[in-house]
Amino acid sequence: MVDEEGFREFVRARLPRLSRAAYLLAGGHAQAEDLLQSALIKAAVQWSRISATGDPETYIRKILYHEHVRSWRRRRYLEQTTAAVPDRASAGDETDRAVLRLVLEQALAKLTRRQRAVVVLRYFEDLSEADTAQVMGTSVGTVKSQTSHALSRLRTLAPELAGLMHDSMEVQS
Template sequence: MADYEEFVRAQLPRLLRYATMLTGEREQAADLVQDVLVKVYRRWSRISDADHPDRYVLRMTTNGYLSWRRSRAARLVTAAELPDAVRPDDFASDHAVREDMWQRLARLPRRQRAVVVLRYYEQLADAEIADLLGCAQATVRAHAHRALTTLRNGLAIELVAEAMES
């Protein structure tokens, strides 16, 4: 099992980053990766013989995320008043932009979110994503299109609302 331990040491940071991008929360990502690695341990003799065990485990992580049935409570924090302008050295505004994107990604359906993360974070081609998700490349492109449209529409609605307030 030494090769399993080496594999986990080498792949754990990547798997945790990937799972965090999918779930949006470090704790949930750690739980997901732990669940997957337990399954990997049980099947290691078969998985280690595969051409790309790292891709196989990435697919297991994706499938685990897509099939998770844990309910997630929505956490919305509203501010009574927003500041008038953002200072260039305001690190809080950078954090707010990243948090806003996390919230937008969290609202996407799971498959769309998985496609976006695999395409833009893991930088995989449509064929690789289709292989990981077990679907056609056209389905991957459709999920990506719908996800990006949803993200763009959300931004456009906010920009129009801001313009109307001004």
């Protein structure tokens, strides 16, 4: 028997975090909604088994990551990003944060799917290297090398993010 109410309660409690992870993986709102919907459908079908693990969020993150990679393999299309960041207005900190967010989104979109997943899981979801490796179904060494390659590529693609990456790395240490 499926515990529909338990699943609904879980989704209500975790939807903001799962939505954010899906958005960062997919690179757009519509794609993130599709990705999250696919992952939650798969999770709903197996909810009794997933909830019995004691850590359903980790399991659903793994489904989310695998759906992300699977969709890329099916379509193999490239996202079209704009070449320029919008002009800065004089609205102060809020504008600077918005521009930084746009630059970050564009830089993440230029990473490989695996590199993007590592960055999202490690720095936005705050998972350890071991937890990231478990979610991705790979070794800790692969997570370390993919993280190194991704951060190096981000430094090249968007040097203005260097301060943000430095601050994030200090928090992780």
